[in-house]
Amino acid sequence: QLYQDARECLTLLSQRLGSQKFFFGDSPASLDAFVFSRLAPLLKAKLPNGKLQQHLKSLQNLCNYCTSILSLYFPWDGGEMRPPPRSAGSGEAEEDPHKRRNQLLSVLLGLAAMLGYAFLSGIVSIQRAGVGPAGRQPLALEEEEEEE
Numbered sequence: 001q002l003y004q005d006a007r008e009c010l011t012l013l014s015q016r017l018g019s020q021k022f023f024f025g026d027s028p029a030s031l032d033a034f035v036f037s038r039l040a041p042l043l044k045a046k047l048p049n050g051k052l053q054q055h056l057k058s059l060q061n062l063c064n065y066c067t068s069i070l071s072l073y074f075p076w077d078g079g080e081m082r083p084p085p086r087s088a089g090s091g092e093a094e095e096d097p098h099k100r101r102n103q104l105l106s107v108l109l110g111l112a113a114m115l116g117y118a119f120l121s122g123i124v125s126i127q128r129a130g131v132g133p134a135g136r137q138p139l140a141l142e143e144e145e146e147e148e
Contacts, residue, residue, distance in 0.1 A: 003051055010052070010056055010059060011055075011059070013035060014059040017061050017062065018061065019061065021065075021068065022065075032069070036065075036066060036069050039056065039062060039066050042056055043066050044066075
């Protein structure tokens with residue numbers, strides 16, 4: 001039943017797309033992003049059971065739709081061009097020389113934001129206590145009040 005529902009969904013998507021480039025004309029919309037995110041892995045992945053994949057491949061307009069989006073927005077994956085290769089000698093340090101510093105600053109900024117929120121919302125508060133006998137006196141008064 002699940003495969004039948006999925007096949008029906010693919011067929012309906014194919015009918016809705018028709019011969020258009022995208023679902024709502026010549027420019028992509030959020031529906032196109034959503035549909036592509038579901039169709040591309042189904043079309044490209046190696047699956048143990050290929051029934052649904054075969055049905056998708058039989059719907060030529062959906063295949064062309066996925067191929068078009070891949071070549072338009074992911075050209076290195078669509079075969080037109082490849083991302084620049086990394087040389088064996090270049091490490092991550094050459095990519096971003098300040099990566100460690102930026103990571104540390106991000107952590108410190110996050111920590112400062114959390115502490116600031118904790119103080120401002122009242123989750124954490126700081127109370128000053130006096131040093132010596134004067135600091136212990138209020139505690140003794142509280143204990144006497146509790147006894148009465």
